[in-house]
Amino acid sequence: MAKDKQPRKPRAETPKGFRDYFGADVIERRDMLAKISEVYERYGFDPLETSAVETVEALGKFLPDVDRPNAGVFGWQEEEGDWLALRYDLTAPLARVAAQFRNDLPTPYRRYAFGPVWRNEKPGPGRFRQFYQCDADTVGAPSVAADAEICAMLADALEAVGIERGDYIVRVNNRKVLNGVMEVAGVLDPADPTKFEEERGIVLRAIDKLDRLGPDGVRALLGEGRKDESGDFTKGAGLGADQADAVMGFMEAKGHTGAATVARLRDVVGVSALGLEGVEELETIADLLSAQGYGPDRIEIDPSVVRGLGYYTGPVFEAELTFEILDEKGRKRQFGSVAGGGRYDDLVKRFTGQAVPATGVSIGVDRLLAALRAKGRLGDAAAGPVVVTVMDRDRMADYMAMVGDLRRAGIRAEMYLGNPKNFGNQLKYADKRGSPIAVIQGGDEAAKGVVVLKDLILGAKIAENATLEEWKDRPAQVEIPLADLVSEVQKMLAQ
């Protein structure tokens, strides 16, 4: 570049699909995660913080094609070396750690983790390429006691962050029960699990549409198929009436108590050994939870939980918030799911060849924060500092001493550090900071040994264009002895 040519200025922009978090957003998330961590640690889970960068080989799912990996991850190649990439979730790094440190870690290994993950996807409104996940998993525990523990922990975590009992429900289902039902319905052959894959897909999708289509619609999809209002035809799974009955019975098996649900499910799975195993696991989970006092008001067996059934191998669970919010169109709707998880048994097999049973849960950090916001549980975090204004720039040491006194008393406080010439700017600054109180001391006040405290929460509306003279006439301000600064500020903040 020629030296006399002025290079164009760089753009000050966040990369597309990324964002910055300011002030209260950072604090609210941090405080929520701290409360969740406390619960997880009480349950014996240890934190794990893996590096953001993994080898593409260890991440597995995404392999470099001819040029570079681009299917979903941010990746690059080392100089003459490995392809590296940013992690896209917290489970893949856990699998790598569980394999790499298998001789050093306790078995079972209970670990929790939270932190950003990255997805190389097309960004959209509200969809970012970096976001937080918060996971807890138990690796190496074949017993469903591990699943029960995670359900209890999830309920405790939700209450710890401020979701009241009655405002959430943790629902538990079991993949094995569904497979038993598929067996009874004739679309799963234990001797050849690859058969009937298409039919099982149709059944799964039909179950998932119960809410929208109702029992008749689902039954049509289980049979020959269904024509919707527009006249379009969706092909069905082709089940006979008895077979469809089994699936419908599965979906409607939920009773008033866990015991009733389990009894019905036992009927539904009939002679399927796998199905019975699944029902017994659900029964054990319900027993273990009830022994700790977790009743169906908090955690219930619910065969309608289908989400993730395709991925998991045993118990699955989902936490739903049951209170209503207004959607963007002003209609009432349930808040919905904020966490989900289940048992998956192939965590480290890719690395070691050895199957290691694992179960875990992932909390949707942004969803849960939105729920807390909807319930009015957030907001204190945004409290701005008390601002000590600078009326006389030769007396900065005095103002700094006031700030020092306030801070030593644990009060968030600062002196105005901009150009003090325009007093209105100082008040605008305090306003922008969400400051609750401005402290003012001009020459007259200093001579009398007093300061003026201005209650900015009361005065917020008029602060915009106030001059000092207008300001002094407002009732929201008091003159107090300098010696009482800390106690009077404390009093005003407590109001």
Add this chain to the structure above:
Amino acid sequence: MAKDKQPRKPRAETPKGFRDYFGADVIERRDMLAKISEVYERYGFDPLETSAVETVEALGKFLPDVDRPNAGVFGWQEEEGDWLALRYDLTAPLARVAAQFRNDLPTPYRRYAFGPVWRNEKPGPGRFRQFYQCDADTVGAPSVAADAEICAMLADALEAVGIERGDYIVRVNNRKVLNGVMEVAGVLDPADPTKFEEERGIVLRAIDKLDRLGPDGVRALLGEGRKDESGDFTKGAGLGADQADAVMGFMEAKGHTGAATVARLRDVVGVSALGLEGVEELETIADLLSAQGYGPDRIEIDPSVVRGLGYYTGPVFEAELTFEILDEKGRKRQFGSVAGGGRYDDLVKRFTGQAVPATGVSIGVDRLLAALRAKGRLGDAAAGPVVVTVMDRDRMADYMAMVGDLRRAGIRAEMYLGNPKNFGNQLKYADKRGSPIAVIQGGDEAAKGVVVLKDLILGAKIAENATLEEWKDRPAQVEIPLADLVSEVQKMLAQ
């Protein structure tokens, strides 16, 4: 890849130069950063969390060459788009944010940030390519009151994390004073700051060697040059006697009080306007700090602080820990620097063309953690959970109920979730977890309504090969009524 060919298993390895943090390491860092955050927030600083990814254009320092950027950052090119990279520090993202959001942010903008940064460098022992930084900066405050505030905040932060008063000192110097000295010494021409660059470099390096070479050695380097013991000759700056006196006077200007130091510096900089400005700034900083009660036992004016003087434009500061530790060879030495910073005025100029004054500090997170470890201030974080063992796998619900009671009382506790067949494995597990207490209840105990508490801290040494029989004979275990489980565990933990 042919379907019948078994692919080789992926390696379960952290990428070179990266590491994972387990349990106590995560907790200790988190707790330390929480204490620092609390201080920063009390000072009115707001947290900012920028994305890990920036455009290479915004990062600035590192530009893509023909192929890809590789000078120090991890970078990659978007499909038909920008070059992106992981941030290499927290200052470059602050500059981008300060420019991008300049109309929305308050002025001055006080922000703190901590989080990982990434460097694409050759990893070495103890040198990682991802590590934590913890920064606080005030953007848009020309007054040195902002610098004084950061020095006070740094002292408070060190005390908050557990460094006692007397074990640290914050040293303050000013780049302008040094420039004044350079002017007096004839190696800085205010009319043409590019002249004498070589000489100034020699002077700076000479000052930095005072500890090692002593005053005579430094004086030789300021003059014609210096021959070391081996006979090698280092060329000097060529200053005359009076000029060298000025530099020596600068280095030795530290007096017993800030006022004495300032008076000597005033002599040294003589007629240099810039130098006098620097001295007055130091005087103001000392006055502002003393008005808040920060005396030279915590923060002192020290002309020997040279680190970073080349980079900064005004006040510079450095926090040093003054207690002694043993180095790897068993020799006593001072712990040394854990934080540093200063004033730099070109933060957002690259983006907007407008100079914005800023000052800030960066704490070396790993260094400070190492210091706390050396002082024995860490360690509690590693406390393992109480482990309820499984003697009888049909009674898991009973064991889970015990765990539930302990957890509800706020005690970290878990039931053993591995295969319960080998009881020795359960005790080995508890040992590996750093568990303080094992709870044991076999059939006999259950019939009597009692449980056995085993104090594992006492019994740690013998746990390795213990069978249940040996175990029961140790004095470190007590039989207690089941109803007293929580209170007895609390009692044992309090010991």
